Amino acid sequence: ASTLGASAAERGRYFGTAIAAGRLSNSQYSTIAAREFNMITAENEMKWDATEPQQGRFSYSQGDQIVNFALSRGLKVRGHALAWHAQQPDWARNMSGQALRNAMLNHVTQVATYYRGKIHSWDVVNEAFADGGSGARRDSNLQRTGNDWIEAAFRAARAADPNAKLCYNDYNTDNWNDAKTQAVYRMVQDFKSRGVPIDCVGLQSHFTGGSNYPSNYRTTLSSFAALGVDVQITELDITNANATAYANTVRDCYAVPRCNGITVWGVRDSDSWRSNESPLLFDGSGNKKAAYNSVLSAL
Ligand code: XIL
Numbered sequence: 587a588s589t590l591g592a593s594a595a596e597r598g599r600y601f602g603t604a605i606a607a608g609r610l611s612n613s614q615y616s617t618i619a620a621r622e623f624n625m626i627t628a629e630n631e632m633k634w635d636a637t638e639p640q641q642g643r644f645s646y647s648q649g650d651q652i653v654n655f656a657l658s659r660g661l662k663v664r665g666h667a668l669a670w671h672a673q674q675p676d677w678a679r680n681m682s683g684q685a686l687r688n689a690m691l692n693h694v695t696q697v698a699t700y701y702r703g704k705i706h707s708w709d710v711v712n713e714a715f716a717d718g719g720s721g722a723r724r725d726s727n728l729q730r731t732g733n734d735w736i737e738a739a740f741r742a743a744r745a746a747d748p749n750a751k752l753c754y755n756d757y758n759t760d761n762w763n764d765a766k767t768q769a770v771y772r773m774v775q776d777f778k779s780r781g782v783p784i785d786c787v788g789l790q791s792h793f794t795g796g797s798n799y800p801s802n803y804r805t806t807l808s809s810f811a812a813l814g815v816d817v818q819i820t821e822l823d824i825t826n827a828n829a830t831a832y833a834n835t836v837r838d839c840y841a842v843p844r845c846n847g848i849t850v851w852g853v854r855d856s857d858s859w860r861s862n863e864s865p866l867l868f869d870g871s872g873n874k875k876a877a878y879n880s881v882l883s884a885l
């Protein structure tokens with residue numbers, strides 16, 4: 587097929603991008619997004635600060651713009667993200683203890699209920715583990731409500747939207763030998779053994795160049811899959827859009843039957859949160875880059 591999404595679909599997978607609501611009126615941007623991709627993530631519009639700016643007052647207009655853009659064109663939606671230490675509204679950042687736990691669970695329930703039936707996969711919990719060699723949880727206001735906050739969020743999400751796939755999503759979990767990767771693996775293994783509802787693991791995969799592409803990435807993907815979860819590459823971008831690393835990412839995913847989709851974190855380089863690194867598949871004028879062709883041939 588001649589587009590990323592259609593090529594992925596031929597292999598029973600999806601190829602997605604992150605979208606910003608404020609850019610949808612740019613026709614070059616929305617044309618590429620709708621033509622090339624068949625899965626859409628809201629870059630910021632479904633995060634806690636956007637969807638519940640004041641406690642108990644929910645605001646879905648920006649998220650709806652993105653969801654409607656996708657669904658009206660037959661594209662699917664990854665929900666991002668229900669519970670996360672970052673991009674919290676001020677009122678939540680200042681909370682702690684049982685009040686914060688209840689507010690977080692109410693947020694998960696309300697947002698997942700509102701979007702019920704429209705979401706392919708939810709990032710229920712994002713970035714809950716610390717970087718470095720400790721393998722520990724990241725210290726955060728949510729973590730300080732008790733170590734069971736992650737499973738509580740997953741149970742609330744399952745009750746609110748029983749048909750969405752529920753994912754744990756993180757970065758620096760690409761190298762199989764890293765303590766952070768191992769710690770997430772053990773959490774997923776524990777959740778599966780105790781019946782905590784988890785269906786997928788998202789690897790953000792913000793790679794910083796071809797040279798650091800983990801040679802054991804495929805092992806990471808297949809090891810998570812062997813726990814009985816789907817694996818998704820959720821926020822892919824690569825410094826200078828190294829074409830070899832992009833193709834290797836696709837090949838490693840495709841070597842693992844349960845690696846069922848790849849999302850790049852933006853459309854054109856000028857749209858990227860790392861725009862100074864030109865990490866995406868389209869340049870700032872909307873032209874296909876070498877990495878685009880390398881991905882399309884690997885799909
Ligand atoms: C980023 C967005 O791209 C930026 O626009 C925003 O300013 C900060 O967040 N991990 C995630 C994403 O899970 O939500 C982040 O997105 C990038 C890192």
